Amino acid sequence: MADYAVDQTVDITDVVCPVTFVKAKVALEELDAGQILSIRMNDGEPVQNVPRSVKEEGHKILKLLDNGDGTWSLIVRKE
Amino acid sequence: MADAVDYKALKNGGFMRQKQKDNFSLRLKVVGGNLTAEQLITIANVSKKYGDGHVHLTSRQGVEIPFMKLGDIDSVKSELLEGGVPTGVCGPRVRTVTACQGDQICPSGCIETYPLAVEISERYFGRELPHKFKFGVTGCQNNCLKAEENDIGVKGGYQIRWDKTLCTLCGVCVKACRTNALSVSEDRVVLDEGECNNCGRCVKSCPTDAWKGEPGYIISFGGTFGNMIAKGNEIFPIIKDKGTFFRVADGALEFFAKHAKPGERFRVSIDRAGWDVFKEEMEKVYHG
Ligand code: SF4
Ligand code: SF4
Ligand code: SF4
Numbered sequence: 512m513a514d515y516a517v518d519q520t521v522d523i524t525d526v527v528c529p530v531t532f533v534k535a536k537v538a539l540e541e542l543d544a545g546q547i548l549s550i551r552m553n554d555g556e557p558v559q560n561v562p563r564s565v566k567e568e569g570h571k572i573l574k575l576l577d578n579g580d581g582t583w584s585l586i587v588r589k590e
Numbered sequence: 591m592a593d594a595v596d597y598k599a600l601k602n603g604g605f606m607r608q609k610q611k612d613n614f615s616l617r618l619k620v621v622g623g624n625l626t627a628e629q630l631i632t633i634a635n636v637s638k639k640y641g642d643g644h645v646h647l648t649s650r651q652g653v654e655i656p657f658m659k660l661g662d663i664d665s666v667k668s669e670l671l672e673g674g675v676p677t678g679v680c681g682p683r684v685r686t687v688t689a690c691q692g693d694q695i696c697p698s699g700c701i702e703t704y705p706l707a708v709e710i711s712e713r714y715f716g717r718e719l720p721h722k723f724k725f726g727v728t729g730c731q732n733n734c735l736k737a738e739e740n741d742i743g744v745k746g747g748y749q750i751r752w753d754k755t756l757c758t759l760c761g762v763c764v765k766a767c768r769t770n771a772l773s774v775s776e777d778r779v780v781l782d783e784g785e786c787n788n789c790g791r792c793v794k795s796c797p798t799d800a801w802k803g804e805p806g807y808i809i810s811f812g813g814t815f816g817n818m819i820a821k822g823n824e825i826f827p828i829i830k831d832k833g834t835f836f837r838v839a840d841g842a843l844e845f846f847a848k849h850a851k852p853g854e855r856f857r858v859s860i861d862r863a864g865w866d867v868f869k870e871e872m873e874k875v876y877h878g
Contacts (some may be wrong), residue, residue, distance in 0.1 A: 558765045559765060559766050559768065559791070560766075562762045562765070562766065562795050562797070563766060563791070563794050563795035566794075566795060566796075566797055567697060571797060572760060572762060572797035573758075573760065573797075574758075574760050574761070575760055575761040575762050575765060576761075577761075583765065585762075
């Protein structure tokens with residue numbers, strides 16, 4: 512599953528719900544379809560909820576990576 | 591109005607006596623918390639014409655129009671009915687059936703709450719029992735409608751199934767699950783069934799739809815949040831079909847009618863008869 516190259520990263524660990532998803536959404540809007548975004552988020556609520564919101568927006572989630580420092584990176588392909 | 595006023599009959603019909611002499615707060619029938627714009631206009635007009643121009647929203651999604659006058663009761667009733675607004679009930683019977691918006695509106699919802707609330711209401715609303723009896727329907731484990739406050743609470747859930755061929759082992763569901771029921775091993779997602787509460791979050795979050803969810807009803811019995819406070823208890827696993835749900839609900843009302851002393855809430859009757867006895871009787875109807 513490592514067959515992707517990240518085009519852009521966004522860090523949403525400095526904001527709280529619901530701004531977490533808004534910040535991720537804005538970052539996705541700046542990409543072209545097919546490009547890959549890595550979204551760094553906190554454990555807990557963000558990682559429980561942001562993936563689902565990204566799915567509901569119609570983007571493709573490729574992977575969720577444990578960064579080992581209490582944060583996670585969601586790898587998303589813009590659709 | 592030469593005869594003595596039958597306050598009890600008025601109350602049963604939704605006219606609640608106010609502190610102010612000969613004034614009544616009229617309870618309307620609302621199902622599942624939904625009213626149409628037309629109904630709201632009718633309610634507003636009646637409140638302006640016969641009341642003091644305000645309405646009260648009750649804690650259980652009801653609407654009451656205060657300051658209805660004794661002499662206006664018949665015209666109030668007929669104007670409301672013309673505008674498609676039935677009046678409510680009070681007293682020892684099945685009350686307003688409440689519901690959240692459920693899966694037709696809310697992204698978290700697992701079941702259609704409103705049609706179920708309507709069915710429950712059509713079947714039971716106003717039925718006489720030893721004491722008041724409340725049903726509430728909530729769409730998922732977020733429990734916005736507080737299912738366990740009700741004599742019978744219904745909570746939507748999913749029975750889940752994993753499709754190996756669609757799973758990319760991305761790990762999203764493992765984090766989405768709040769009960770830690772999921773983990774990823776070498777080549778599969780492992781479900782600890784004992785920890786799963788049927789919340790459906792794995793289904794909703796899985797990017798490849800590898801988790802499938804079949805909607806079902808999680809039922810709680812004996813909740814009451816008035817003078818006495820007790821949380822309803824679940825005694826079955828999730829129920830998959832409406833037929834079973836209504837058999838169980840029928841059975842619960844029969845149990846109540848049979849075991850209750852007059853003026854006793856469902857919870858007290860179950861506590862007195864014993865939860866094991868209740869469970870045994872419910873299991874009989876559950877299996878049909
Ligand atoms: S209980 Fe669930 S379905 Fe109902 S409103 Fe709350 S989140 Fe939505
Ligand atoms: S979210 Fe879906 S694809 Fe990802 S690990 Fe879970 S079941 Fe597999
Ligand atoms: S239904 Fe809810 S509790 Fe059960 S595995 Fe899925 S996310 Fe976890």
